[in-house]
Every structure is written in structure tokens, then in C-alpha cells.
Amino acid sequence: MGSKVGAPEKLIVNGKRLDGRKLNEMRKMDIKIGVIPNADGSSMVTLGGTKVICSVYGPKEVLPRRNLDTEQAFLNCVYGMASFSTPERVRPGPNRRSTEIGKVIADALAPAIFMEKYAGSEITIIMEVINANAGTRTAAINAASVALADAGIEMRDLVCSIASGKADGQLMLDLFEAEDNFGEADMPLAVLPRTKEITLLQMDGMLSTAEIKKLTDMSMKACEELYKLQKKALQEKYETEKDASE
Amino acid sequence: MTEKIHIKDKEIVVPGALLAEGLEYLPSGRAFRDGENIYASTIGLISIKGRVIKVIPLAGKYMPKRGDVIVAKINGFGKFGWTLEIDSPYKIDLNVGEISMNYIDLKTNKLSDYFKIGDYVFGEITDITESGYMSLTAKRRPYRKLVNGNIIKVGPTKIPRIIGKQGSMINMLKDMSGCEILVGQNGLIWISGEAEKESKAAEAIKLIERESHLSGLTEKVKSMLEGK
Numbered sequence: 001m002g003s004k005v006g007a008p009e010k011l012i013v014n015g016k017r018l019d020g021r022k023l024n025e026m027r028k029m030d031i032k033i034g035v036i037p038n039a040d041g042s043s044m045v046t047l048g049g050t051k052v053i054c055s056v057y058g059p060k061e062v063l064p065r066r067n068l069d070t071e072q073a074f075l076n077c078v079y080g081m082a083s084f085s086t087p088e089r090v091r092p093g094p095n096r097r098s099t100e101i102g103k104v105i106a107d108a109l110a111p112a113i114f115m116e117k118y119a120g121s122e123i124t125i126i127m128e129v130i131n132a133n134a135g136t137r138t139a140a141i142n143a144a145s146v147a148l149a150d151a152g153i154e155m156r157d158l159v160c161s162i163a164s165g166k167a168d169g170q171l172m173l174d175l176f177e178a179e180d181n182f183g184e185a186d187m188p189l190a191v192l193p194r195t196k197e198i199t200l201l202q203m204d205g206m207l208s209t210a211e212i213k214k215l216t217d218m219s220m221k222a223c224e225e226l227y228k229l230q231k232k233a234l235q236e237k238y239e240t241e242k243d244a245s246e
Numbered sequence: 247m248t249e250k251i252h253i254k255d256k257e258i259v260v261p262g263a264l265l266a267e268g269l270e271y272l273p274s275g276r277a278f279r280d281g282e283n284i285y286a287s288t289i290g291l292i293s294i295k296g297r298v299i300k301v302i303p304l305a306g307k308y309m310p311k312r313g314d315v316i317v318a319k320i321n322g323f324g325k326f327g328w329t330l331e332i333d334s335p336y337k338i339d340l341n342v343g344e345i346s347m348n349y350i351d352l353k354t355n356k357l358s359d360y361f362k363i364g365d366y367v368f369g370e371i372t373d374i375t376e377s378g379y380m381s382l383t384a385k386r387r388p389y390r391k392l393v394n395g396n397i398i399k400v401g402p403t404k405i406p407r408i409i410g411k412q413g414s415m416i417n418m419l420k421d422m423s424g425c426e427i428l429v430g431q432n433g434l435i436w437i438s439g440e441a442e443k444e445s446k447a448a449e450a451i452k453l454i455e456r457e458s459h460l461s462g463l464t465e466k467v468k469s470m471l472e473g474k
Contacts, residue, residue, distance in 0.1 A: 040307065059307055059335040070377065112261075114287065117309075120378045121335030149261050152306025152403065154276060154287040157262030194262045194285070234260045234289055238304060238459055 007182040011168040019048075019176055026162060026174035026222050031142070031233035033150050041151025043233075045143040048176055049133030054143035056151040059121035073118035077106035079140055081129040101137050102127075108141055108161070108190040108200035114154040123153060134180035135163045138188050141200065146230050150237070158230050159199065160223035161190035164215040171211060173218050187212070189219045193227040196220070255294045258304070258459070259286040265299050274300040291459050304459055308334040308402035308432040312374055315389075317397065317430030318382060320365045326352070328361055330382060332432045333399070338380040340367065345384050345391075366392040366436060368428050392428070395438030398448050400455045402433035407458040408451060415454070415464060422471040423447035446471065 011018060021027070027048030036042035039055035062068040067076075079102040081090045105127070113123070125147070127140040141161035148155060165175045167183025180186055185205025191198050198216075207215070249268035253259060265277060265284045273279050276288040277299055286292075290301040310316075310332070318330035318338060327341040342350050345360060345367075361367065368391075369384035384390060400408065408429060409416045420427050425439030425447045435451060437444050450467050457463055 041305065059309075061335050061337070118335070149289050150305060152288050152303055154306075155261035156278075156280075156285070156287070158260065192262075194264075231260045231263070235258050238258050238289075 008178055011179055011183065012170055017172065017176075018178055023170055023172045024218055024221075026225075027176065029142070029226065029229055031146055031229055033146060033233055033237045039147075039151075041147045041149070041153070043143045043147040043150060045139045045146075047135055047139045047142075047174070049131060050129070050135050050139045051131040052127055052129050052136060052139045052143045054125065054127045054140065054147040056123065056125050056144070056147040056153070058123040058151070059118045059153070060124070062120065062122040067122065068120060070120050072115035073113070073120075074122045075106045075110055075113070075115070076122055076124045077102045077109070077144070078124070078126045079105060079129075079137070080127070081132060081136070085129045085132045101140075104200060104202070105137065105141055105144065109144055109148070109159055111197065111199050112145070112155050112157050112159050112192055113148065114156065117154055123148075133177045134175050134186075135188070137161075138163050138190070141190050142226060142230065146234060149230075149234055157192040157194045158227060159190055160193050160226040160230065161188065161200065162219050162222045162226060163188040164219045164222075166205065166207060166211065166215075171214055171218070173222055185211075187215050187219075189216065189223075191220060191223045193223055251294075251299075253292050253294075253299075255292060256461075257292045258289070259292055259301060260289055261287055265292070265301075270297060272298045274298050276301040276303045302406075303403045305401065306403050308332065310334055310336060310338070310371055310374060310380060310432075312371055314371045314431045315429075316369065316371065316382075316432040317392070317428065317434035317436055318367055318369065318432070319397075319434075320361045320363050320367065322363065323357055328357070330367070332430075333402075333434060334432060336378055336380060338371070338382050340369070340382045340384065344369075344372075344382065347385055361391065366397055366434075368392055368430065368436065388428075392436050392438075395426070395436050396444055396448070398435050398437065398451060400433050400435060400451060402431065404455045404458045405429060405431055405433065407463070408435070408454050410464070415467070418464070418468065419447055419450060419471075422468070423450065 030046040032044040035044045036055045041056040067074045129136045138161040145159040165186040167179040185207045187203045190200035249270040251266045263286045273284045286301045288303045290303045293300040318332045321331040322329040330338045369382040369389045372383045374380045428436040
């Protein structure tokens with residue numbers, strides 16, 4: 001994957017990764033709810049060096065009208081990267097990559113939402129990557145999941161997402177930038193934690209069937225942790241208000 | 247089959263949270279059944295009454311139902327009526343025949359003699375067709391055009407708390423503030439009275455909106471309206 005120019009000699013030193021994590025350890029995730037007061041629901045997710053702000057608007061009137069679907073809601077997912085989010089400037093505005101990721105995220109979130117209850121309306125989810133350090137689409141899915149819940153949209157379940165991959169011949173969870181750029185494979189995954197239904201599974205690089213199975217198990221376990229984090233963040237929003245009034 | 251309840255009364259739950267197992271319990275409000283279990287579908291507050299497990303939503307937009315009483319804003323003109331804005335994904339129509347018991351002849355009267363854009367009306371949703379077409383009636387009392395007064399906006403999920411049990415909260419607000427108050431289920435509230443009293447009532451409503459998921463609210467609102 002990618003060019004090897006500027007690659008560190010080794011990605012694993014004494015059984016530990018370059019940022020000091022174990023192989024099956026993910027970066028610290030921080031979830032903040034209600035960061036954008038003008039949106040119906042919003043969140044900010046920090047996963048190590050990756051930072052994503054998500055805002056949800058709706059259900060609202062479908063504009064333009066040609067997107068109207070009388071059977072189910074129209075889910076409009078916009079993924080974007082801020083021009084300052086990477087060391088090299090990103091040209092602002094939609095591009096091939098961001099359009100594709102927006103579409104993939106919409107497909108990952110749709111099974112969790114009661115789409116038929118919002119027939120003839122539109123739900124807009126805007127995800128902006130403020131700082132990119134690998135795993136932006138998985139962070140964006142986690143952010144969208146809690147922002148949708150914050151907006152009070154009826155859902156079957158929250159959606160949890162994490163990437164896993166292979167670098168230096170070892171399978172590992174939640175790659176960071178160096179591992180993503182100079183490793184062998186990267187596999188983002190999103191899951192509905194209640195039914196264990198996988199709603200997003202992509203892979204970039206080379207992996208054997210056995211390796212994919214191992215990585216899936218690893219990600220599933222991490223998603224259980226993520227579900228607890230999402231739940232805690234959502235409940236905290238109302239519980240801190242409770243404390244403040246007492 | 248095992249019957250088991252996983253939550254306590256007044257607990258805050260998130261979408262997809264397991265509330266109870268077994269067919270003994272019944273879902274209500276924002277709870278749904280999947281197989282034999284009951285789950286929550288929005289972030290909400292649990293209320294358990296016997297076998298019924300209810301999830302009271304803490305957030306969300308207004309979704310119209312037939313029979314809802316709402317406060318709507320005139321947004322545009324049609325040939326025989328107006329289109330209204332109700333702070334929801336759907337638009338609603340008000341026909342000229344639905345605003346008065348008397349016959350209105352459009353040959354001699356203009357639509358703008360009755361409502362102008364930006365006016366508010368208090369009415370009831372009479373019909374929603376499958377294709378999403380909705381109509382409003384403001385013929386009978388207490389439905390009418392809202393003149394004077396102020397409109398304030400609250401989250402539609404907080405309306406049951408503002409009205410209270412059998413209207414206890416709203417009646418107290420009306421009595422103690424001395425204002426006329428009309429509550430629309432879409433989250434728009436019309437208050438009319440002396441300027442000072444109006445702002446006091448609005449303040450009290452905002453307090454209810456902020457702390458709707460907490461207990462002891464009636465006392466708090468009472469002391470707020472009494473003080474000063």
C-alpha cells in the first residue's frame with residue numbers, strides 16, 4: 001500500500017506499536033454531544049489524532065423535490081475533509097473520494113434507522129473531518145450514530161464502527177497514520193451491536209480468509225466497547241443537566 | 247420463556263437498548279418489539295405502568311397525526327386557501343371554507359382580507375392522506391386566528407410536560423401569570439397578555455422545556471411565578 005518513501009524501519013518494536021499500543025488496543029475515543037446548537041443533533045468524536053464533527057438536520061422537507069421518496073426517508077450523507085485536516089492541503093469541496101465515502105456511510109447507517117417512519121422527508125447528516133489520522137470514515141460513522149440519536153430520530157440500534165488491518169505482518173486493531181500508509185492492509189467495519197449485523201465492510205490490501213475472520217472478531221469485540229462509550233456519552237448529556245439543577 | 251425486565255422507572259435509555267424480555271410486557275411510546283424482546287427506539291425516559299413499558303422521547307421533530315391541535319404560520323397563498331408552515335417535514339393546507347362557519351364568497355372578498363403571510367392560526371388537523379396531503383380546520387371554537395400576543399417555540403417532545411396531567415401545569419401557568427396561552431402540539435405556543443406577564447410566562451415555559459426530564463417541576467415553576 002502506498003509508496004515506501006519515508007516509511008519507518010519497523011512498525012512494531014518489542015511487541016508494541018509505534019504509538020505504544022498493544023496489537024488489539026484501540027486509540028482513546030472521546031465523544032461529545034450537542035456541539036452545534038443550531039443543528040437538531042450533533043456530536044464530535046475524537047479517536048486518537050482523528051477528529052470528526054457531525055451534525056444532523058431533520059426530518060425535514062425534501063429539497064430538491066426530485067429526491068422525494070414516498071416509501072421511506074431520503075438519507076443525505078455528506079462527508080468532507082477540512083482543507084487543514086491533513087499535512088498537505090486538501091482542495092475544498094466534494095471530490096470522488098468524499099462522494100464515495102458519503103454513499104458508503106449512508107448505506108451503513110440506513111439499516112439502523114426506521115426509514116419508513118419518515119417517508120417523504122429528508123434526513124441530512126453532515127460529517128466534517130477536522131483532523132485526519134487514519135480511520136476517518138469509522139470515526140464519522142460513530143459520530144453520525146450518536147448525532148442521530150441526539151436528534152431524536154427513531155432507530156433500531158446505534159451503529160459502531162472500527163478499522164483493523166495488517167502491518168509488519170501482524171494483525172492489529174485501529175491503525176493510525178503510519179500503519180495505514182506503510183502497512184499491508186486496512187479493513188473498516190461497521191456493525192449494529194444488538195443484532196451483530198455488519199453494515200459496512202471494506203478492505204484495501206491483501207489478507208487471507210483466516211486473517212479476515214480474525215480481524216472481524218477483533219473489530220466486533222472493539223465495537224462492544226464503542227457501544228458502551230456511545231451509550232455513556234448520550235446518557236451523560238441528560239444526567240449532567242440533572243446534576244446542575246440539584 | 248423467561249420474563250425479565252432490564253430497566254428501572256425514570257431511567258434514561260438510548261436507541262436499541264434492551265428494555266424487557268418476554269411477551270408479558272407491552273411496548274408503548276418510542277419502544278418497539280423485535281421477536282420476543284422490547285427495545286427503545288429513541289433516547290428517552292422510561293415509564294413503567296404495570297405491563298406497559300413506555301419510552302418518553304427527549305428529542306425529536308414534530309410528526310403530524312390526525313386530530314392534533316397545532317399552531318401554524320401562514321406561509322403562502324393558493325387558489326382557495328393558504329399553505330401553512332408547522333415546523334415539521336410536511337406542509338399543510340388551510341382551505342378558505344375551514345376558517346369560518348359563514349360562507350365566504352371569493353368573488354367579493356380577497357383571501358388576504360382574512361390571513362396575511364406571517365399570521366398565525368390555531369387549528370386541528372382533520373385529515374392526512376396516504377400521499378402526505380394534510381388539511382387543517384379552524385372553523386369551530388376554540389380554533390381561530392391568533393391576533394396580538396407572542397409565539398414561542400419549544401421542542402415538541404416537551405409539550406406533554408407543559409400541559410401536565412389533565413392540564414394541571416398549563417392551567418397553573420394561565421392562572422398565575424394571568425396570560426392567555428394556547429399550546430400547539432407541534433411545539434409552537436401562543437401567549438397573550440401584558441408585556442411583563444407575557445415574558446414571565448415565556449420564562450416559565452422555557453424552564454419546563456429545559457428540565458422536562460426531572461421531577462419536582464410543578465413546585466419549581468410555582469415558586470418561580472410567585473417570586474418577584
